[in-house]
Amino acid sequence: MNILDKIIADKFKEVELKKALIPVSQLEKSVLFERKCVSLAENLKIGSGIIAEHKRRSPSKSVINQSLNVQDVSSGYENAGASGISVLTDGKYFGGSLEDLLYARASVNIPILRKEFMIDEYQVLEAKAHGADAILLIAAVLTEKQMTYLADSAKKLGMDVLLEIHNEEELQKSLKVNADMIGVNNRNLKTFEVDIANSKKLSALIPDEFVKVSESGISNTVAIADLKNYGFKGFLIGENFMKTDDPGAAATKFIKQLKSIA
């Protein structure tokens, strides 16, 4: 079984347990459930385009940074000029939590993406109840019908949808889904190989109605300037910032440099 299959198998068990412990009625009582979301897709169009990620560890790199708190990282990213923040909420493989999402929400006003392996509507409701403005759907692990259902649920709650693809086949099954953004993951989630050329290769096939986002393996501003020529407006960056002692300072330097070459 590859790592993605393992993550998804664990996720099904986790969601069933959570449903038994915290009913939907309780999620709906959260004060954040009534909060009006800020559109990540719209923010990408008008700002730096950087979605800066809070990521403690990952299956491909194991430990990245375990010594920081999510409040400092999030406010550092906001002050740096990020267009949005991605918060990994998976515990077992990424060391994240829904609590991280809550603390990030309490620390910033810019849109927050719940970075999770979504397989059930319950997680969409959790995302809303913990302050997310957007959710991620991964085409590699969902059918067209599942993506349609989960995206419609998120849109009903006012959240944006980032639909992640890795190849043309995944793109084709995603085109009818009510998503705001299509993200091309440069990391093959089965082999962990990273190649920014993947974004460039798929860019022309993505219809203009979707905001294009390039995800993973981005470590310099020259790569972003290049990706912009292919129509990308969003750039998801995790490890490059999180591997430093001060991710907010790293993002500040990066975004300043990006502006200077624009």
Ligand SMILES: O=C(O)c1ccccc1NCC(=O)[C@H](O)[C@H](O)COP(=O)(O)O
């Ligand atoms: O990052 C991983 O190792 C990984 C493994 C399996 C599934 C997902 C994984 N990452 C999630 C992401 O999409 C990245 O955290 C995100 O795009 C940022 O990537 P990077 O800038 O390379 O940290």
